[in-house]
Amino acid sequence: MQTDGTVTGGLATWDTPAKTIVGELMILANYLAADLMHKNGCPCPYRYQEKPSPFVEGRSCPLAVPGEGAHEDAVLAGSLAARRRTGRSGLSFVPAAHHGLGLPVYTSFTAPMRRYVDLLVARQLHSLTAGGPPAMDQQLFLRLATPAYELAQWIQNMQNFRQRYWLKIFLADKVGREFQASVFEQNDRCLRVCVTDYM
Numbered sequence: 001m002q003t004d005g006t007v008t009g010g011l012a013t014w015d016t017p018a019k020t021i022v023g024e025l026m027i028l029a030n031y032l033a034a035d036l037m038h039k040n041g042c043p044c045p046y047r048y049q050e051k052p053s054p055f056v057e058g059r060s061c062p063l064a065v066p067g068e069g070a071h072e073d074a075v076l077a078g079s080l081a082a083r084r085r086t087g088r089s090g091l092s093f094v095p096a097a098h099h100g101l102g103l104p105v106y107t108s109f110t111a112p113m114r115r116y117v118d119l120l121v122a123r124q125l126h127s128l129t130a131g132g133p134p135a136m137d138q139q140l141f142l143r144l145a146t147p148a149y150e151l152a153q154w155i156q157n158m159q160n161f162r163q164r165y166w167l168k169i170f171l172a173d174k175v176g177r178e179f180q181a182s183v184f185e186q187n188d189r190c191l192r193v194c195v196t197d198y199m
């Protein structure tokens with residue numbers, strides 16, 4: 001927001017080659033930690049993601065299926081349509097596949113300063129690699145992790161609502177203007193579009 005009360009918006013560069021490499025290495029480390037704890041029977045909260053929901057003919061279908069050499073707009077539309085079908089995710093002490101990452105088990109310990117559950121997993125991993133018993137049994141882990149996980153979900157929802165609020169404020173004085181958009185899904189009642197200037 002500017003000093004005169006106007007709201008500005010634009011795209012920021014998010015992914016860089018360095019961030020991509022770090023992200024891939026963190027996924028690998030989290031997978032290896034989950035696999036190690038699962039094989040050793042160490043209580044661990046596994047992050048799972050269910051299979052994507054199928055497209056239902058006539059109710060909701062993608063308008064673009066990108067292939068090799070596809071135009072950027074078709075790739076974006078295909079990615080957005082696939083994202084709409086993403087399976088439900090959560091935490092479970094029973095090993096379950098993370099279909100979004102294509103991994104049989106997955107946990108998270110690589111952000112202990114941002115996520116309390118990651119700190120708890122790191123403590124379990126430390127005890128296991130030091131040759132000792134688990135730092136926490138499943139009951140204690142649940143008692144500590146559940147409130148932290150629920151609070152993190154609440155904070156994520158609040159961030160999403162904040163983003164939607166400021167987007168509406170930003171677009172409020174732009175009614176009637178034309179923008180570039182990518183239509184990526186349709187059903188019998190509506191189209192889903194992405195305003196590509198602002199994603």
